[in-house]
Amino acid sequence: MSAALQTINLEKRFGGLVATNKVSLVLEHGARHALIGPNGAGKTTFVNLLTGVLPTDGGRILLDGEDVTARSQIQRARLGLGRTFQINQLFAAMTPVESIGLAVSERMGGGGDIWRRLGSRRDILSEIAELVERFRLTDVMDQPTRALPYGKQRLLEIALALAGNPRVLLLDEPAAGVPEAERGELLETLAELPRDVSILLIEHDMDLVFSFAERITVLVNGTHFAEGSVAEIMADARVQEVYLGSDEHA
Amino acid sequence: MTDTFLSATPPAPIRQRAARDLTRRARWKPAEILFWLCAAASFFLLPDQHLLLSEIVILGLFALSLDLIIGYAGVVTLGHGAFFGLGAYVAGLTSIHLTAEPLTGLALAALAAAALGLATGPLLLLRASDLTRLMVTLGVAMLLYEAANKASWLTGGADGLQGVMIDPLLGRFEFDLFGTTAYGYCLIVTFVLTLIARRIVTSPYGLSLRAIRDNALRARSMGIPVGPRLLAIYAFSALIAGIAGALLTQTTMFVSLDVLAFHRSADVLLVLVLGGVGYLYGGLIGAVAFKLLQDWFSALTPQYWMFWMGLVLLVVVLIGRDRIQTLPRTLMRRLHAEGRA
Structure with missing residues (x-):
């Protein structure tokens, strides 16, 4: 069986700068895989290559064995590649119910209906209710997104990605900027994400990485630097030096 | 894929609230x-x-x-x-x-x-x-x-x-x-x-x-x-x-x-x-306002109605329509508050 997501010698250059240097990575089915690296290691560029926001300069991307390197962002999303954003990308004027409802109906193929009334499909309503509860958004479900506390917006960010029923989910620093008081709720929700979704977590926050991930890849200067289980990476002296060590000094 | 995840019976009151929120804009x-x-x-x-x-x-x-x-x-x-x-x-x-x-x-x-x-x-x-x-x-x-x-x-x-x-x-x-x-x-x-x-x-x-x-x-x-x-x-x-x-x-x-x-x-x-x-x-609504203003301004100053139209446009854009629309309500609230004080 092919991997949920695989890159082969993926490359990206910005002028003279090599942002992604022949990175090969395998994300197994059901994985809880973290991608870590110091600032400027090229983590976000890597996510943008995977999702098709940026075109690649070389190498291939396989989604469930299918080559998607030439596919657009929209096509990859339709094939089951979901993502969240490091900086919230939400619909400020819409409520969580509307945002999630949009994601669900788009996935079910009802997003282009010009004549149906919103809220008339029971199956969509059920999924909205389920997701709203699962992501602890019940209290704020009918308030405009821009009025939500930051932690709730972070949860909505993930709920939107999951509403598309992805096979592979890329979480780009889901805990970034979340205040301590709202952190527990977020971590619990992450831990409860369904096991059949393969997850690649891009993260800075080591506590979250060690509690969430089962496998870790370290990226340094756009290059695949090390990979292994959590214990292996924690014990790796080289990783300590380039990443964990420097992080403590920062 | 996430069937197991979504198959639990959805709570009815939440579903009703969601339906209410979704139908809000279509209501007359x-x-x-x-x-x-x-x-x-x-x-x-x-x-x-x-x-x-x-x-x-x-x-x-x-x-x-x-x-x-x-x-x-x-x-x-x-x-x-x-x-x-x-x-x-x-x-x-x-x-x-x-x-x-x-x-x-x-x-x-x-x-x-x-x-x-x-x-x-x-x-x-x-x-x-x-x-x-x-x-x-x-x-x-x-x-x-x-x-x-x-x-x-x-x-x-x-x-x-x-x-x-x-x-x-x-x-x-x-x-x-x-x-x-x-x-x-x-x-x-x-x-x-x-x-x-x-x-x-x-x-x-x-x-x-x-x-x-x-x-x-x-x-x-x-x-x-x-x-x-x-x-x-x-x-x-x-x-x-x-x-x-x-x-x-x-x-x-x-x-x-x-x-x-x-x-x-x-x-x-x-x-x-x-x-x-x-x-x-x-x-x-804008068409009604535009034509009425145009009529009114050109009756007042046949040559300079464009000037006044421009002024109105500036005021509307700079103050913002939201604030203009909520002005009566804000005034009422302030009057009420003062009346009570």
């Missing part, structure tokens, strides 16, 4: 019903104003078409007059060369404008910055203006299209000098089109347009086909603008190059901003 508000009652009343109560009222409702319909793309899809344009003008010419030419029956002319004008929208819409998607969109739409409108000017064998050029005659509406209602048939006709067409537009903007498709307007990056990452969705509303908006143009031709029985002039595109933008963007009635 008292102000909306009042608006249409006033419109109907104007037909019976202001019989000597039917010509002016026709003008207003045509401008309002044109502005409504603009609201669909600016207000709901976030696509700016400076050349919406192209569709209005095309609709006006097609309706005129239909009456001269094909049939004087008004509804046929209206339908052909709508189709022609929608086709032009479909053809030029992709130009807006190539480079999706506001500035390129303004320039592309402006360019298309200018091309069309000069084409109509040059093709005088077809359009009459600078002299305008002569000899437009329109048969009685439905074979019964003659277009009279007082504009009574004209106003009734414009009002009904506008009402029907508003209902259709209202239905579309409150549909799942309409929701996806708002999402694209709010955050196109996220919309793409959710797999929403942004380009086709925008193209569809652009063509629909063009269709309505074309109908507005056709109504102008049919009710005035004349078409001149003026229908394609730049000021049409600029005026309609002004009207929409006056009335407010993104709630469908802004165009119609």
Whole structure:
């Protein structure tokens, strides 16, 4: 069986700068895989290559064995590649119910209906209710997104990605900027994400990485630097030096 | 895939709350019903104003078409007059060369404008910055203006299209000098089109347009086909603008190059901003405000009415429509608070 997501010698250059240097990575089915690296290691560029926001300069991307390197962002999303954003990308004027409802109906193929009334499909309503509860958004479900506390917006960010029923989910620093008081709720929700979704977590926050991930890849200067289980990476002296060590000094 | 995750019985009260939130925008508000009652009343109560009222409702319909793309899809344009003008010419030419029956002319004008929208819409998607969109739409409108000017064998050029005659509406209602048939006709067409537009903007498709307007990056990452969705509303908006143009031709029985002039595109933008963007009635309300202000200012100072119009526009834009609309409520609250103190 092919991997949920695989890159082969993926490359990206910005002028003279090599942002992604022949990175090969395998994300197994059901994985809880973290991608870590110091600032400027090229983590976000890597996510943008995977999702098709940026075109690649070389190498291939396989989604469930299918080559998607030439596919657009929209096509990859339709094939089951979901993502969240490091900086919230939400619909400020819409409520969580509307945002999630949009994601669900788009996935079910009802997003282009010009004549149906919103809220008339029971199956969509059920999924909205389920997701709203699962992501602890019940209290704020009918308030405009821009009025939500930051932690709730972070949860909505993930709920939107999951509403598309992805096979592979890329979480780009889901805990970034979340205040301590709202952190527990977020971590619990992450831990409860369904096991059949393969997850690649891009993260800075080591506590979250060690509690969430089962496998870790370290990226340094756009290059695949090390990979292994959590214990292996924690014990790796080289990783300590380039990443964990420097992080403590920062 | 996540069946196990989603199969638990959804809690009914939450589902009801979700349904309530989703149907909120499609519900008829008292102000909306009042608006249409006033419109109907104007037909019976202001019989000597039917010509002016026709003008207003045509401008309002044109502005409504603009609201669909600016207000709901976030696509700016400076050349919406192209569709209005095309609709006006097609309706005129239909009456001269094909049939004087008004509804046929209206339908052909709508189709022609929608086709032009479909053809030029992709130009807006190539480079999706506001500035390129303004320039592309402006360019298309200018091309069309000069084409109509040059093709005088077809359009009459600078002299305008002569000899437009329109048969009685439905074979019964003659277009009279007082504009009574004209106003009734414009009002009904506008009402029907508003209902259709209202239905579309409150549909799942309409929701996806708002999402694209709010955050196109996220919309793409959710797999929403942004380009086709925008193209569809652009063509629909063009269709309505074309109908507005056709109504102008049919009710005035004349078409001149003026229908394609730049000021049409600029005026309609002004009207929409006056009335407010993104709630469908802004165009119609803006048209009423625009025409009334224009009448009032030009009665006060025939030479300088543009000055006052400009001033009003500045005030509306700088203070913001939200604050102006909530002003009465804010004042009331303050008075109440002081009364209690």
